[in-house]
Amino acid sequence: MKLHFFHLPYLSDGPAIEQLLITFILMMHMCFLGFTVSSLLQRFGRNGMYVLSIAALLFFTIIGFLCTYFQWWGNILGWLSYHSVFYIMMWTIPVIVIYMIASYCLPRRATL
Numbered sequence: 870m871k872l873h874f875f876h877l878p879y880l881s882d883g884p885a886i887e888q889l890l891i892t893f894i895l896m897m898h899m900c901f902l903g904f905t906v907s908s909l910l911q912r913f914g915r916n917g918m919y920v921l922s923i924a925a926l927l928f929f930t931i932i933g934f935l936c937t938y939f940q941w942w943g944n945i946l947g948w949l950s951y952h953s954v955f956y957i958m959m960w961t962i963p964v965i966v967i968y969m970i971a972s973y974c975l976p977r978r979a980t981l
Contacts, residue, residue, distance in 0.1 A: 879954060880954055882954070883953060883954075890955065891954055894958045894959075894961060894965070895958065897965050898964065898965050901965055901968035901972055902968055905968045905971045908972045908979070909921060909975060911975070911976055912975045912979040
């Protein structure tokens with residue numbers, strides 16, 4: 870019958886160790902992203918969060934506009950569908966390391 874409790878077709882492909890690593894890397898990414906954002910809040914306060922929010926909004930708006938203007942969406946989706954989730958998650962490991970360094974360095978200079 871092929872009944873699965875949590876079986877997402879693209880995410881559940883591959884061996885069990887890859888599925889565990891995908892989940893682990895995703896959780897590490899979210900964990901250290903939260904640490905980094907909370908460290909920014911502690912270090913720079915409310916104004917720093919306003920600046921971060923506006924900068925992120927502008928950055929992603931410009932990226933979305935450029936992708937639409939130059940018609941890159943097909944190429945991006947083609948690249949994502951060509952590679953496995955495990956391969957794409959391996960590209961997030963350097964980002965996680967940057968989050969780790971930022972979440973370590975920012976609170977050291979913050980006033981508590």
